[in-house]
Amino acid sequence: MSHMLVSALIRMAQGLAMSAPTLLVGMLVAGVFRFYMTPAQLRKFFGGESIASLPVSWLIGMLLPVCSVGVLPILHEMHRAKVRAGAMTAFALSAPLFNPLSLLYGLTLSRPIVVISFALCSLAVVTLLGSIWDLVAKKQTISGDTHNDAEIEVANRVIGTKRLLAMVVMVTRDSVGRTAALVFIALLGLGLLGAFLPYGALQNSFEMNDAMAPMKMTFLAIPIYATPMLAMSQLGMMFQHCNSPGAALALLLLGTGVNLATLAWLLGKYGIKSTVIWFVSLVGIVLVMAYAVDKPLILPGSQPAGHTHAFDGYATPLHPMAVLSWPLIKETLVKPIGIAEYAGLLGLALLAVFGLLMRLLGIHENAIGKNDTTLIAAYDRIVPGPVLAVTVLIGLVAFSGVACFAYYPHPKESLAEIAAIRSEVFSASRSGNAEQALHWLELWDDWSRRLEVATFLRTGTVRPYQQMQGFIVRKKMELLEHALEEEPMDQREVNDIMMSLLNSDVRWRDAFRLE
Amino acid sequence: MMPSPRFALSLTLVLVSCVLILGCSRETPESLHETDHFVAAHWPTSLADAASKMETRVVSLQTGRDEKTYAELCDIVGWIPEIAADSELSEADWIPINEASLAISNRLRNEAKQAITNLAADLQAFQDLIVRESDKLARTDRERREKATSKEMLP
Numbered sequence: 001m002s003h004m005l006v007s008a009l010i011r012m013a014q015g016l017a018m019s020a021p022t023l024l025v026g027m028l029v030a031g032v033f034r035f036y037m038t039p040a041q042l043r044k045f046f047g048g049e050s051i052a053s054l055p056v057s058w059l060i061g062m063l064l065p066v067c068s069v070g071v072l073p074i075l076h077e078m079h080r081a082k083v084r085a086g087a088m089t090a091f092a093l094s095a096p097l098f099n100p101l102s103l104l105y106g107l108t109l110s111r112p113i114v115v116i117s118f119a120l121c122s123l124a125v126v127t128l129l130g131s132i133w134d135l136v137a138k139k140q141t142i143s144g145d146t147h148n149d150a151e152i153e154v155a156n157r158v159i160g161t162k163r164l165l166a167m168v169v170m171v172t173r174d175s176v177g178r179t180a181a182l183v184f185i186a187l188l189g190l191g192l193l194g195a196f197l198p199y200g201a202l203q204n205s206f207e208m209n210d211a212m213a214p215m216k217m218t219f220l221a222i223p224i225y226a227t228p229m230l231a232m233s234q235l236g237m238m239f240q241h242c243n244s245p246g247a248a249l250a251l252l253l254l255g256t257g258v259n260l261a262t263l264a265w266l267l268g269k270y271g272i273k274s275t276v277i278w279f280v281s282l283v284g285i286v287l288v289m290a291y292a293v294d295k296p297l298i299l300p301g302s303q304p305a306g307h308t309h310a311f312d313g314y315a316t317p318l319h320p321m322a323v324l325s326w327p328l329i330k331e332t333l334v335k336p337i338g339i340a341e342y343a344g345l346l347g348l349a350l351l352a353v354f355g356l357l358m359r360l361l362g363i364h365e366n367a368i369g370k371n372d373t374t375l376i377a378a379y380d381r382i383v384p385g386p387v388l389a390v391t392v393l394i395g396l397v398a399f400s401g402v403a404c405f406a407y408y409p410h411p412k413e414s415l416a417e418i419a420a421i422r423s424e425v426f427s428a429s430r431s432g433n434a435e436q437a438l439h440w441l442e443l444w445d446d447w448s449r450r451l452e453v454a455t456f457l458r459t460g461t462v463r464p465y466q467q468m469q470g471f472i473v474r475k476k477m478e479l480l481e482h483a484l485e486e487e488p489m490d491q492r493e494v495n496d497i498m499m500s501l502l503n504s505d506v507r508w509r510d511a512f513r514l515e
Numbered sequence: 516m517m518p519s520p521r522f523a524l525s526l527t528l529v530l531v532s533c534v535l536i537l538g539c540s541r542e543t544p545e546s547l548h549e550t551d552h553f554v555a556a557h558w559p560t561s562l563a564d565a566a567s568k569m570e571t572r573v574v575s576l577q578t579g580r581d582e583k584t585y586a587e588l589c590d591i592v593g594w595i596p597e598i599a600a601d602s603e604l605s606e607a608d609w610i611p612i613n614e615a616s617l618a619i620s621n622r623l624r625n626e627a628k629q630a631i632t633n634l635a636a637d638l639q640a641f642q643d644l645i646v647r648e649s650d651k652l653a654r655t656d657r658e659r660r661e662k663a664t665s666k667e668m669l670p
Contacts, residue, residue: 471597
């Protein structure tokens with residue numbers, strides 16, 4: 001029992017850390033929508049009542065770097081502004097699926113056509129589901145805290161630093177309010193899986209020729225919460241191990257696109273009947289598409305590896321025989337957490353502290369500057385709210401673009417980083433230090449992907465030969481991982497694989513170096 | 516705003532059932548990396564081996580249709596680019612092999628019924644290309660070894 005509870009808590013804490021950066025972005029965008037745009041302007045921004053509203057919302061979603069948790073505060077603002085229901089669905093589903101960072105990563109994972117097909121499938125899903133949802137929501141009396149336009153206009157009237165302050169107050173209060181509750185519900189899905197799915201249980205569940213694989217993934221993906229980058233790296237492992245492409249699509253659309261909090265939010269706003277229609281339609285559309293792409297997207301010459309570690313992160317993280325201790329829990333907990341997640345957690349913690357303070361002191365965003373007249377000097381120019389809002393949104397997208405270049409540095413820098421990592425793997429493997437070698441191997445794998453994306457980003461292509469060399473290097477890395485994990489470890493086998501890996505590594509580096 | 520207890524209970528039950536169906540079908544592994552990579556019995560060990568395995572299957576298929584042999588031929592044709600890339604073959608030499616493999620794989624898939632008779636010439640040309648490249652590799656390797664030996668013999 002304690003194993004299950006600890007496993008659930010570990011998975012939920014990891015989920016919180018993963019969501020932190022994109023959740024912060026989501027809360028910022030929600031604040032911008034509330035204070036810098038009037039409801040009418042927001043409706044217009046998402047395509048208004050025109051037929052273009054679904055693809056426009058899909059495109060805005062694709063550009064903003066948020067996850068399925070970070071999208072919830074934005075959805076709340078869209079709902080307040082009475083944005084068309086179909087457009088909300090289109091945005092809610094597409095925003096978490098891709099962002100510039102993950103799209104680039106995805107394009108180098110397999111044939112670009114696979115990720116482009118996935119993106120087009122997501123457009124088809126949001127268009128179909130959006131149209132169904134428009135019909136359902138029209139018949140529905142919207143419940144909950146919808147406000148009329150005039151009421152919201154009041155909140156938007158403040159300008160200048162007071163508006164900024166009001167936005168900050170709203171975001172901080174929200175971080176310990178409604179959004180915090182929704183985050184908890186979303187993470188509950190991960191906790192549930194971590195508690196009940198046995199250790200390593202999903203390694204053989206999604207094989208390429210398994211007719212049930214897309215179906216199994218569709219149901220597994222419902223409680224999953226995955227960030228766009230995590231889902232992309234899992235798709236990468238699925239392609240590497242030749243798992244079912246249909247299952248990969250289901251993971252992307254449902255695992256990344258929705259979570260339990262999405263359902264809870266819909267339930268709260270639209271009631272059980274509409275939510276069931278929405279959910280059943282979504283699952284139905286995803287299943288049809290997953291089975292439609294399952295065979296055509298199989299790569300010629302694919303050799304299934306027989307298993308994958310892509311989904312180990314959704315099963316229980318602790319072996320049932322493991323003795324629970326704080327060092328073990330700490331080590332398991334922090335394993336997938338990187339600098340960006342720590343920074344995000346710090347940001348969330350700060351917001352939460354200030355949010356609690358605001359709530360204790362009874363400071364509300366709507367009260368800021370309400371009965372105040374802002375003094376405007378002769379030289380002041382009032383910049384319209386929507387201009388500021390669009391500037392912030394364009395800034396976010398531009399920031400994502402810059403982040404791409406920082407996260408995927410020049411191939412020369414990636415190669416230098418890989419050289420250092422390789423020597424660590426080599427010395428740890430030769431000296432029989434399996435734990436150290438495994439740690440560095442994981443980094444090597446990550447940098448091998450980054451090298452490919454960096455090349456794609458700067459040259460617009462990764463040649464088939466480069467892709468093939470990358471595939472071989474990663475395949476051998478995994479063989480080395482297996483050899484290092486064996487108990488007792490066979491040092492001769494480790495050395496043989498290491499030598500073979502080093503030979504492939506030379507060819508792989510030459511393929512990228514000799515441009 | 517929040518889900519009703521009945522909805523939460525039904526959702527939890529559905530999810531737990533899914534989780535149990537997916538998760539309880541196998542024994543707990545000792546470690547996450549316990550499962551070895553599956554290697555097919557007809558996986559070629561080298562380019563020369565690939566050419567020979569291809570030839571055996573083409574000959575067998577010309578005498579009569581056998582689904583297993585046909586599937587193995589498709590596999591081998593698809594694997595050849597990987598085998599070739601994992602050798603000392605240069606990128607320039609690898610490209611024609613990859614392109615031929617992709618083209619033949621497509622035809623084997625799309626023209627499944629008449630493929631062998633229609634593709635006999637293409638398969639033969641592909642096999643010749645592989646044998647040629649394999650010989651080239653062996654020659655380069657021999658020359659390199661000879662060079663190393665003559666260097667060692669120098670005073």
